[in-house]
Amino acid sequence: xxxxxxxxxxxxxxxxxxxxxxxxxxxxxxxxxxxxxxxxxxxxxxxxxxxxxxxxxxxxxxxxxxxxxxxxxxxxxxxxxxxxxxxxxxxxxxxxxxxxxxxxxxxxxxxxxxxxxxxxxxxxxxxxxxxxxxxxxxxxxxxxxxxxxxxxxxxxxxxxxxxxxxxxxxxxxxxxxx
DNA sequence: TCTAATCTTATCAATCTCTGATTGATAAGCCCATTAGA
Numbered sequence: 001x002x003x004x005x006x007x008x009x010x011x012x013x014x015x016x017x018x019x020x021x022x023x024x025x026x027x028x029x030x031x032x033x034x035x036x037x038x039x040x041x042x043x044x045x046x047x048x049x050x051x052x053x054x055x056x057x058x059x060x061x062x063x064x065x066x067x068x069x070x071x072x073x074x075x076x077x078x079x080x081x082x083x084x085x086x087x088x089x090x091x092x093x094x095x096x097x098x099x100x101x102x103x104x105x106x107x108x109x110x111x112x113x114x115x116x117x118x119x120x121x122x123x124x125x126x127x128x129x130x131x132x133x134x135x136x137x138x139x140x141x142x143x144x145x146x147x148x149x150x151x152x153x154x155x156x157x158x159x160x161x162x163x164x165x166x167x168x169x170x171x172x173x174x175x176x177x178x
Numbered sequence: 179t180c181t182a183a184t185c186t187t188a189t190c191a192a193t194c195t196c197t198g199a200t201t202g203a204t205a206a207g208c209c210c211a212t213t214a215g216a
Binding site: 016017018019020021022039042058060061062064065067068069071072101102103104105106107124127143145146147149150151152153154156157 | 181182183184185186187188190191192193200201202203204205206207208210211213214215216
């Protein structure tokens with residue numbers, strides 16, 4: 001899972017965002033919203049963030065963690081009561097009623113250039129670096145974080161494919177020699 | 179110790195351009211993801 005095979009483990013430990021401490025009131029609202037729908041659409045997420053006076057990306061992270069906790073709970077309670085059986089039932093409905101995603105962000109070539117340069121410098125930027133980059137290119141920090149996630153992922157895939165590509169190139173060379 | 183923050187991986191889906199390739203957004207994590215701050 002997390003970063004054992006990462007190329008730059010030493011720079012993985014950049015400073016994190018400081019932990020958000022939700023108040024009881026905020027948690028009440030979050031939990032209520034989660035019971036209504038564990039898969040919030042972008043608009044609802046934003047409205048909820050506004051309501052509890054936090055950032056939309058904090059709401060997103062809380063929902064991700066809450067779903068994970070919820071899954072664990074369900075596993076540890078195999079003799080489900082009515083409520084949890086309803087939880088199991090609603091998975092298909094959830095998928096059908098899932099709200100709209102966030103609109104796809106499109107980056108300008110100049111923004112991409114900045115991001116690529118930063119990635120080459122450090123594929124695991126800490127919160128300060130991400131915020132600085134976000135400010136520099138005029139994109140929310142949460143989008144910068146997602147961009148780096150996707151970039152790392154595709155970088156790993158590319159790296160995995162490279163030995164095969166080299167092998168096939170070598171094979172081609174050998175065939176040509178023959 | 180609890181749980182927010184973060185990670186990798188897989189998949190969905192928008193966009194560009196021509197039908198698949200690229201890439202942003204989202205979800206799951208199963209020996210119940212791992213890491214780390216309060």
